[in-house]
Amino acid sequence: xxxxxVLYDTHKAMGARLVPFGGWDMPLHYGSQLExxxxxxxxxxxFDVSHMTVVDIKGAGVKALLRYLLANDVDKLKQPGKALYxxxxxxxxxxxxDLIVYYLDDQWYRLVVNAATTxxxxxxxxxxxxxxxxxxxxxxxxxxIAVQGPNARAKALPLLSSELQQTGGELKPFNAVADGDxxxxxxxxxxxxxxxxxxxxxxxxxxxxQLHAAGVEPCGLGARxxxxxxxxxxxxxxxxxxxxxPLESGLGWTIAWExxxxxxxxxxxxxxxxxxxxxxxxxGLVLTGRGVLRNHLKLFDGEKxxxxxxxxxxxxxxxxxxxxxRVLPDTGETCDVEMRGKxxxxxxxxxxxxxxxxxxxxx
Amino acid sequence: xxxTPTDRRYAKSxxxxxxxxxxxxxIGITDHAQxxxxxxxxxxxxEVGTQVEAGGDCAVVESVKAASDVYSPVTGEVIxxxxxxxxxxxxxxxxxxxxxxxxxxxxxxxxxxxxxxxxDGYEAMIADED
Numbered sequence: 001x002x003x004x005x006v007l008y009d010t011h012k013a014m015g016a017r018l019v020p021f022g023g024w025d026m027p028l029h030y031g032s033q034l035e036x037x038x039x040x041x042x043x044x045x046x047f048d049v050s051h052m053t054v055v056d057i058k059g060a061g062v063k064a065l066l067r068y069l070l071a072n073d074v075d076k077l078k079q080p081g082k083a084l085y086x087x088x089x090x091x092x093x094x095x096x097x098d099l100i101v102y103y104l105d106d107q108w109y110r111l112v113v114n115a116a117t118t119x120x121x122x123x124x125x126x127x128x129x130x131x132x133x134x135x136x137x138x139x140x141x142x143x144x145i146a147v148q149g150p151n152a153r154a155k156a157l158p159l160l161s162s163e164l165q166q167t168g169g170e171l172k173p174f175n176a177v178a179d180g181d182x183x184x185x186x187x188x189x190x191x192x193x194x195x196x197x198x199x200x201x202x203x204x205x206x207x208x209x210q211l212h213a214a215g216v217e218p219c220g221l222g223a224r225x226x227x228x229x230x231x232x233x234x235x236x237x238x239x240x241x242x243x244x245x246p247l248e249s250g251l252g253w254t255i256a257w258e259x260x261x262x263x264x265x266x267x268x269x270x271x272x273x274x275x276x277x278x279x280x281x282x283x284g285l286v287l288t289g290r291g292v293l294r295n296h297l298k299l300f301d302g303e304k305x306x307x308x309x310x311x312x313x314x315x316x317x318x319x320x321x322x323x324x325x326r327v328l329p330d331t332g333e334t335c336d337v338e339m340r341g342k343x344x345x346x347x348x349x350x351x352x353x354x355x356x357x358x359x360x361x362x363x
Numbered sequence: 364x365x366x367t368p369t370d371r372r373y374a375k376s377x378x379x380x381x382x383x384x385x386x387x388x389x390i391g392i393t394d395h396a397q398x399x400x401x402x403x404x405x406x407x408x409x410e411v412g413t414q415v416e417a418g419g420d421c422a423v424v425e426s427v428k429a430a431s432d433v434y435s436p437v438t439g440e441v442i443x444x445x446x447x448x449x450x451x452x453x454x455x456x457x458x459x460x461x462x463x464x465x466x467x468x469x470x471x472x473x474x475x476x477x478x479x480x481x482x483d484g485y486e487a488m489i490a491d492e493d
Contacts, residue, residue, distance in 0.1 A: 033427045034402040034453075222401065222427055292405050292425040314404040314427055321405075340423065340430070 005050035006143050006201045010208055014218055022116030024051040026221050033222035037316040040190050040227055041357045044149035044156075045219035046211050051115035054139040054198055055122070058108045061132035066101065066109055068264055069128060071246060073256035077103035081176040083187060086254055087246045088121070089266030093273060094242035095249065097121050098234065100187060102176055110183075112144075112196075114236050128265075142181065143204035145197050147216055148227075150357060152194035153186075155214045159207065160184065168195070189224065191231025191355050229322060230315050232284065232352030238295060238311040239282075239324050247273050248326060249310075250282035250351065277329060280307065284351040285323040285337070286361065289344035293323035293337060300336045300343065307331065317354045318363065324351065367393070368460050372476055373485035374436040376418075379460065380479065387442060387467045392424065392433060394459040395489050400426035403452040408444040408466055415441060415468060417478075422465055424455065436479055439468035 002025040011018060016027035027048065029036060039045040057065070066074045072086030082103050088096045097117040102110040113121045118138070125136050147156045157165050160182070167177040168184045176185035183198035199207060212218065225235070232250075234240055240249035247255075247270060255270060256262070273279055287293050293312030298305055312323030327335070327348070336343040349361045367373075371381035377396035381389045397403065405425040415421040415435035422433035444466045448454055455463035480488065 028428075029401065032402055032456075034404075226427065290405065290407065292430065294430065314425075316427075 003051070005048055006204045007048045007050060007208055010205050011048065011218070014212075016218070016220060019221070021221055022051060022114065024115055026051060027218070029220040029222045030218050033220065033226070034316050036217065036219035036223035037226050039217040040149045040192055040219060040223065041317055041354075042150070044147060044152040044194075044216045045223070046208070046216045047146040047148070047219050047221075047224055048143075048204075048208070049146050049196070050143040050201070050204065052144060053113050053115065053118040053121075054142050054144065055111040055113060055125070056108065056137045056139055057111065057125070057129075058135050058137070059133040060107055061129075062107060062109050062134045065129050065132040065134045067262060069125070070101065071255045071264055071266060071270070072101075073259075073262060074101055074103060074109065075262075076256070077101075079175070080104055081178070081185075083174045083176060083185060085174075087240075087251060088124070089246070089264070089270075090242055091265060091269070092242075093245040093247075093266040093269035095236070095240040095244065095246060095251075096124055096242060098236050098240065098251070098254075100185075102185070104178070112198075116237060141201055142183075142198050143201045145199070145204065145208060145211070146188055146190075146194065147197065147211060148188045148190040148192045148194035149216075150193060152192070152216070155216050156195055156197070156211060159210045159214060189231070189233055190227040191233070191352060192227075192357070225311075226313055226316055229311060229313055229324070230317055230352070230354035234324070235311055240310075244326070245270060245273055248280045248282060250324070279329065280326045281329055281331065282310075282324065282326055283331075284349040284353060284361070285309065285312070285325050285335075285346040286318075286349055286353075286363065287321040287323075287337065287344060287346050288334075289346075291339050291344055292321045293339075293346070297323075298338045299325055299327060299331075299346075300338060301331065306335055309337070315353060317357070318359055320363070322353050367482040367486050369482045371460075372436070372479035372481060374434065374479055375488060376434045378433060378436050380436045380476070382476075383467070387469060388437065388439070389464050389467050390436065391464040392455065392459060393485070396431075397456050397459045397463070400424060400431060401428045402426055403455050406448045406452045406455070406465070408446075408448065409441045411441050411444060413441045415439060424452070433465065435468065437468060437470055437476065438472065439470040441466050442469050443467040 307327030407423040420432040
């Protein structure tokens, strides 16, 4: 039995096609996934992301705990509200989950974790926090709405409390401000400007309708996926998982190697892998031939298999198909994709593909 | 929601076929099929002159979600394809029974249409699916 967010009835009333995702019934689209994608690139769209879980961790030992459990270093976070993107690794260097961590004060950090991994993450955190002064509390009482697009901030701000209008108007990227249980972060998963807004669950439906009245269009998981793919952002479970390390998933930039004396889970394995010339590369692909790249398609150089697509699809902004792939280290500038029994040429590129509405790769 | 036209027949695999009365038959996918697929972004059609078999895959439609084979409802030879779909696959989303037609065939043999559903039969079938 799938779970439903507090916006479930609102989605149904707005004509959403609901599909199971990560244990939840979520909107795939509200009519046209392509139009929703373009709304976000050109104006403003909103996503119900209440299936993701807000986890508050409080106590005198929280910072030490998170410096041990996360591959990025929360010691970089000095200003209240400052955020960091990081992986949480297992001992083998595989990714347990990717998450955003916010510093609120010295004894309070907030994590936002994926829906499908929530129970696993909570068990992981509980088990490893036993010897720390740290209380882990999933905030099931909160909902989360992402408002994204070039006009997202201008349309969302007037609907917020006067305090959040003031502090939120000056918010820098990857920073957040709070007003009671309302939490406004300048983050997102689309490559566009905007907010992710955490709010009390019982206020979510009303706020969603206010956003809609202000000209923010509802968007589903379909558009969310094509937007994040164009923006070069990984999806947990497709682009990385417990079997692949951040170094093989294009996430080397999220590992804080300094200070060298900081021990974190997975560090020793990553140190070895870092200097291993045989490790696979994580690259972007642009299909030059006809068709659509899909997850798990195999890549070839002549007869030699050189890799596999981790997530692929159609890029509406570019009007062609793109993908992420994991390939052998010596793979050249092009490869062949095996699609439905045929070989089709693709070009290797460095993601992202699109930022702020514009292509950032040569086509 | 479009109503299912009664001037043609339907395959269980969600294609329609229409007798044009001049020896040619036009084939496309149903409105129900395009709705299930979502926004179409790519269509791969057979070449003119190709022999297609009843129940054989002969074209591909790809949406933002997935790729799907299109099966010929009848055996025959492809005599025309809708080239406009190449640059505008969304035509199928907008008008699956009209300008979103995919290809035309000339039938080999007779009686090949008998296994296909009429509009009421097709509607009953998709009602059962839901």
